[in-house]
Amino acid sequence: MIKWVGAFIGFFIRGLSGAILGFFAGSVLDSLFGTKSNTTRTVFTDFTRPNVSPADFELNLLSLCSIVIKADGQISQKEMDYVRQYFVGTYGKDKANAIFRTFNDINKKREISAQRICAFLTQRTRYEVRLQLLHFLFGIAQADGNVSNPEVNKIKEIAGYLRVSRVDFESIMAMFIKSADNSYKILEIDKTSTNEEVKKAYRNMAKKYHPDRVNTQDEAIKKGAEEKFKQVQLAYETIQKERGIG
Template sequence: MAGLKWIGATLGWSLGGPIGAIIGLAIGSLGDAMSDKGNLLGSGNPNTQQKQEPKYRSRPNYRTQQQRRAQTTSGDFEVSLLILASVVIKADGKQDQRELDFVRNKFVELYGKDRANKAFKLFKKVSNQSISTRDVSMQIQQMMDHSSRLQLLHFLFGIAKADGMVTDEEEDQIHSISNYLGISNRDYSSIKAMFYNSVDNAYTILEIDKSASVDQIKKAYRNMAKKYHPDRVEHLGEEHKKGAEDKFKQVQKAYEFIQKERGF
């Protein structure tokens, strides 16, 4: 099998640490030449390639952490998503075909059929491994910006809901991942509410109480629209910017629902 030069951006921090070990093992089982690891998952654009830092530090200082988060690439996000998706799918003790189809279809939507097919082959190899959710999530928390981590969480809920319902085991696993990712309970509840039907969901999505005033509602909408705006993940590539539109639309729908309910 030829080298997997299909992600479109060179991997950065995910070449090291627990994620690098998982991907390296998966690539090895696919028969790829490990000598090609420098461009393992992306040929990259010569105008946008960034210096790779394969070594993972468990306790980076604040300045280094912020600098590295700015270097997260589409490839870093994609392999992080692959690994966490495999964890959520196995959370209830089985791999439902509808959830597997959701992952594959989402990759087709984001990256196109050819790249999605290759990504899914890697995904299946990753799924066969025993993965430390804490170690992987902590690496992501230290290296990936907040907006990208929120996008990961939204995708994981989408996987869990693909078979029609989110089981308790899946929700517990996603909540655990969210905590390791350093996502606040309010942000977690906001994204979770996008996948459940409840009269209070619109308020939860905007991270406010039902007793909020009109001015508070308007302010919350502005804040959430900024937080979930697709431009916040434009550094991951146009494909992920499009994927972030789902969250943004949910915020708009929540605000419109409250506007209609409260009559303003």
């Protein structure tokens, strides 16, 4: 409890940086006085590092959602509904509404900075969760039936801030935007790759996105992992048929 009071006071004194300092200072006091926080498991709990709280992650995730929704200058109701449905399905209606209220209050007082948010998340999350984040952001962009160029550019910018590699970004993008060499992009190889290189790439990607590697009971994470794994399998099957690979 003390850490949230510290974060609240710090925010009004020095903004986001003050909130972060206040939170960590309060965390130290919490540990000294034996105060326990009653936090719930969130979508990315199993992937985040110990020093990022569920509340911090929820608000930063929602901030990135807002940035993508506003990327093309039009606020799509379908994209808004996609985000709300995701949060309600993951956290429950009451918890989701509380998150949205907090986000709206903060959003009115301070402009959202993608670079600042991503710097915070990059230091406190594993690479796997950042890949999952990009997949989720592309899902938002596609919710209205079309991923626009401004949305792609904004997610690409976010990927850079999150230190996601170019090939991983293009692989995830290919799962949402179809092109002639789509299957090759998903497997992170070129059309000039040999059959053996194709097989090796499939094995590597299958390991990378296999649902069994996602050690979580969260249905949202499982669904995302299963979807990416299916895309990898489909890409490989497409190349198999194209080349006659046995």
